Amino acid sequence: MRISTRGRYGLRAMVELALHFGQGPxxxxxxxARQEISDHYLEQLMGSLRKAGLIKSVRGAQGGYELAxxxxxxxxxxxxxxxxxxxxxxxxLDEPGQPSCEKADQCPTRLLWxxxxxxxxxxxDTTTLEDLRAEAQRLATSPEF
Amino acid sequence: MRISTRGRYGLRAMVELALHFGQGPxxxxxxxARQEISDHYLEQLMGSLRKAGLIKSVRGAQGGYELAxxxxxxxxxxxxxxxxxxxxxxxxLDEPGQPSCEKADQCPTRLLWxxxxxxxxxxxDTTTLEDLRAEAQRLATSPEF
DNA sequence: CCAATCCCGACTAAATTCCTCTGGTTTAAG
DNA sequence: CTTAAACCAGAGGAATTTAGTCGGGATTGG
Numbered sequence: 005m006r007i008s009t010r011g012r013y014g015l016r017a018m019v020e021l022a023l024h025f026g027q028g029p030x031x032x033x034x035x036x037a038r039q040e041i042s043d044h045y046l047e048q049l050m051g052s053l054r055k056a057g058l059i060k061s062v063r064g065a066q067g068g069y070e071l072a073x074x075x076x077x078x079x080x081x082x083x084x085x086x087x088x089x090x091x092x093x094x095x096x097l098d099e100p101g102q103p104s105c106e107k108a109d110q111c112p113t114r115l116l117w118x119x120x121x122x123x124x125x126x127x128x129d130t131t132t133l134e135d136l137r138a139e140a141q142r143l144a145t146s147p148e149f
Numbered sequence: 150m151r152i153s154t155r156g157r158y159g160l161r162a163m164v165e166l167a168l169h170f171g172q173g174p175x176x177x178x179x180x181x182a183r184q185e186i187s188d189h190y191l192e193q194l195m196g197s198l199r200k201a202g203l204i205k206s207v208r209g210a211q212g213g214y215e216l217a218x219x220x221x222x223x224x225x226x227x228x229x230x231x232x233x234x235x236x237x238x239x240x241x242l243d244e245p246g247q248p249s250c251e252k253a254d255q256c257p258t259r260l261l262w263x264x265x266x267x268x269x270x271x272x273x274d275t276t277t278l279e280d281l282r283a284e285a286q287r288l289a290t291s292p293e294f
Numbered sequence: 295c296c297a298a299t300c301c302c303g304a305c306t307a308a309a310t311t312c313c314t315c316t317g318g319t320t321t322a323a324g
Numbered sequence: 325c326t327t328a329a330a331c332c333a334g335a336g337g338a339a340t341t342t343a344g345t346c347g348g349g350a351t352t353g354g
Contacts, residue, residue: 005150005151005152005233005234005236005237005238005269006150006237006238006239006240007150007238007239007262008310008311008312009311009312009313010311010312012239012258015258015261016258019257019258029330031329031330031331032330032331033329033330042312042313042314044313044314044315045312045313045314047331047332047333048313048333050331051331051332051333054331054332061330061331061332062321062330062331063319063320063321063330063331063332064319064320064321064322064329064330064331065320065321065322065323065327065328065329065330066321066322066323066329066330067320067321067322067329067330067331068330068331069331080261088150091150092150092151093150093151093152094151094152094157095151109288110288110289111288112164112281112282112284112285112288113157113160113161113164113281115276115280115281115284116160116225116272116273116276116280116281117152119272119276120269120272120273123268123269123271123272124150124265124268124269126268127261127264127265127268128261128265131260131261131264135260135261136257136258136260136261137257139257139260140257143254143255143256143257144255153341153342153343154342154343154344155342155343174299176298176299176300177299177300178298178299187343187344187345189344189345189346190343190344190345192300192301192302193302193344195300195301196300196301196302199300199301206299206300206301207299207300207352208299208300208301208350208351208352209298209299209300209350209351209352209353210296210297210298210299210351210352210353210354211298211299211352211353211354212298212299212300212351212352212353213299213300214300295354296352296353296354297352297353297354298351298352298353298354299350299351299352299353300349300350300351300352301348301349301350301351302347302348302349302350303346303347303348303349304345304346304347305344305345305346305347306343306344306345306346307342307343307344307345308341308342308343308344309340309341309342309343310339310340310341310342311338311339311340311341312337312338312339312340313336313337313338313339314335314336314337314338315334315335315336315337316333316334316335316336317332317333317334318331318332318333318334319330319331319332319333320329320330320331320332321328321329321330321331322327322328322329322330323326323327323328323329324325324326324327324328
């Protein structure tokens with residue numbers, strides 16, 4: 005029941021971009037170094053985030069990545085779902101409309117999974133990148149109290 | 150981000166036991182057949198549930214398994230955690246007190262993981278086996294309306 | 295006794311995760 | 325124009341986890 009490194013690293017990279025939002029592109033190498041993530045691996049994650057339209061890339065020398073939208077306009081749900089796929093405790097809840105399991109109408113445990121699913125996604129959709137950016141700033145400015 | 154077959158199958162078996170609570174031990178073979186789970190595999194899961202004190206076993210002919218407590222006294226959290234281990238989106242939240250990561254004080258993403266962790270476990274701890282037993286009964290008695 | 299049933303540990307095939315590696319293409323700066 | 329910084333794309337592979345299988349042993353009611 006874990007978020008994998010894709011989601012964790014990717015989210016950290018996004019927070020990093022949020023901290024420098026509006027300051028032009030940040031090279032991947034810098035992010036990778038600061039977050040202690042393998043360049044090549046992070047490159048894969050950034051590719052996914054770019055294809056999803058959450059970040060923009062600038063190629064060539066002096067290039068890098070930047071957020072495609074302002075931090076308050078990006079939910080952590082968008083980020084995590086791009087990197088991890090649908091966030092649900094069981095496969096049969098992946099597609100909202102679809103039952104996807106012919107026994108769904110007769111499945112008592114579905115009640116529990118639906119409750120979990122709802123809560124998890126509620127958190128992801130109401131927490132924005134701005135929240136994490138602010139938290140990062142708070143931690144950096146008042147570290148020892 | 151999924152509950153594995155251990156948790157899913159084990160929970161279904163527990164609901165089965167809840168439906169027959171107070172009627173003496175149910176043989177594993179019956180549960181496995183009704184839930185379409187491999188006997189041997191389910192045996193492993195029942196072993197874990199027994200060691201955790203959630204079910205009692207009766208050995209020998211006419212033996213089987215039964216709940217160790219009444220359905221309202223068993224939370225789905227107890228069941229799932231026995232079978233899956235701690236339910237948390239990231240490893241560093243496994244131990245409640247422990248930070249378990251030396252950078253925890255400087256980790257902005259922790260905010261998100263804590264929120265998710267709290268909600269997930271809230272659902273697990275407030276949903277009881279009785280809730281699922283009642284749901285099973287409801288689904289069985291009014292299936293087509 | 296013996297058949298039904300729980301108990302236990304070893305093993306394994308398949309899937310997933312977490313990367314690494316190679317070889318591009320694009321572009322700013324000198 | 326050349327070079328080097330940077331992004332891009334996809335193959336591959338080691339380690340881990342998952343989802344079981346298998347074979348036998350222990351207990352007990354009839």
